[in-house]
Amino acid sequence: MALNCLHVWDHISEYIDNTLDPQVRAEVERHLAHCEICSAIIDSTRNIIVLMADDRVFELPLDFSKRLHARLDEVLKHEDPEPLGIGP
Amino acid sequence: MTNPAPADPRQTASEQELIASILAGQRDNFHLLIRPYEGQLYRTALALMKNETEAEDVVQDAVLKAYRKLASFRGDSKFSTWLIAITLNEARARLRKDGRATLDSLDAQREDNGDFTPATLTDWREVPLAALERQEIRDLIQRAVAGLPDTYREIVTLRDLEELSVNETAAALGISIALVKVRLHRARMMLQKKLAPHLKLAGKKEPKTRTFGRLSWL
Numbered sequence: 001m002a003l004n005c006l007h008v009w010d011h012i013s014e015y016i017d018n019t020l021d022p023q024v025r026a027e028v029e030r031h032l033a034h035c036e037i038c039s040a041i042i043d044s045t046r047n048i049i050v051l052m053a054d055d056r057v058f059e060l061p062l063d064f065s066k067r068l069h070a071r072l073d074e075v076l077k078h079e080d081p082e083p084l085g086i087g088p
Numbered sequence: 089m090t091n092p093a094p095a096d097p098r099q100t101a102s103e104q105e106l107i108a109s110i111l112a113g114q115r116d117n118f119h120l121l122i123r124p125y126e127g128q129l130y131r132t133a134l135a136l137m138k139n140e141t142e143a144e145d146v147v148q149d150a151v152l153k154a155y156r157k158l159a160s161f162r163g164d165s166k167f168s169t170w171l172i173a174i175t176l177n178e179a180r181a182r183l184r185k186d187g188r189a190t191l192d193s194l195d196a197q198r199e200d201n202g203d204f205t206p207a208t209l210t211d212w213r214e215v216p217l218a219a220l221e222r223q224e225i226r227d228l229i230q231r232a233v234a235g236l237p238d239t240y241r242e243i244v245t246l247r248d249l250e251e252l253s254v255n256e257t258a259a260a261l262g263i264s265i266a267l268v269k270v271r272l273h274r275a276r277m278m279l280q281k282k283l284a285p286h287l288k289l290a291g292k293k294e295p296k297t298r299t300f301g302r303l304s305w306l
Binding site for chain 2: 009010052
């Protein structure tokens with residue numbers, strides 16, 4: 001059965017993650033071969049995912065790491081990790 | 089060796105050795121243990137708190153909790169997934185305390201009847217990673233992620249920013265794999281709709297000097 005654009009849109013995320021059932025994937029690919037719109041939607045979605053994963057998008061606040069390790073140091077100086085079986 | 093195989097090759101022997109050494113008294117090694125995950129934990133906390141200062145506090149509290157509870161880490165999940173789950177719990181506890189907890193059921197209703205028509209562009213051109221050098225592009229992406237409904241932002245943060253697998257995302261959030269897939273799909277479609285038209289313009293290359301009649305000024 002040939003898929004129309006609306007059907008293909010339902011599968012975009014799983015298509016990109018490569019988790020579609022092989023038969024569905026083949027149908028999506030058959031559609032993409034002749035549909036510029038769906039191809040562009042998938043390309044743009046994939047591109048957005050790649051861009052989001054880049055560490056430059058959500059950078060750590062200045063000195064975040066320094067403050068974290070300083071606070072940690074205060075605890076590491078005085079405390080061992082709790083032994084198993086204490087607390088929830 | 090009787091130890092079960094680690095869930096992922098990234099959970100290296102050295103990580104397990106670090107944990108063992110900390111539990112054996114070399115407490116300072118905890119600094120090394122968490123260093124690779126600071127960014128992940130921050131972005132996870134930020135996805136829930138939506139505020140940089142609060143996100144930083146949440147990470148600090150979560151990391152201290154992870155240290156104190158280190159003996160209870162069993163190694164049947166990845167250490168990073170365990171840390172992320174602690175961070176999510178810490179953030180949620182804080183939101184609950186302030187009466188800001190996400191009502192998951194409200195978001196879930198939206199999953200049935202949303203409008204997820206993507207932005208349709210036929211002349212899409214890939215935006216190079218180098219474009220992220222531009223603050224304006226980073227802002228666009230940040231705003232789009234921040235504008236997602238809470239449960240979608242969590243999913244996208246874990247799966248697409250932190251690059252956890254679908255299974256790890258489900259484990260960290262305590263929801264089913266099927267629900268992760270549904271929400272991830274909706275979230276990605278919302279981002280595509282919001283971002284693709286802007287990124288398309290942003291990614292446009294300089295027009296060639298060759299002219300196309302009256303359109304050459306475009």
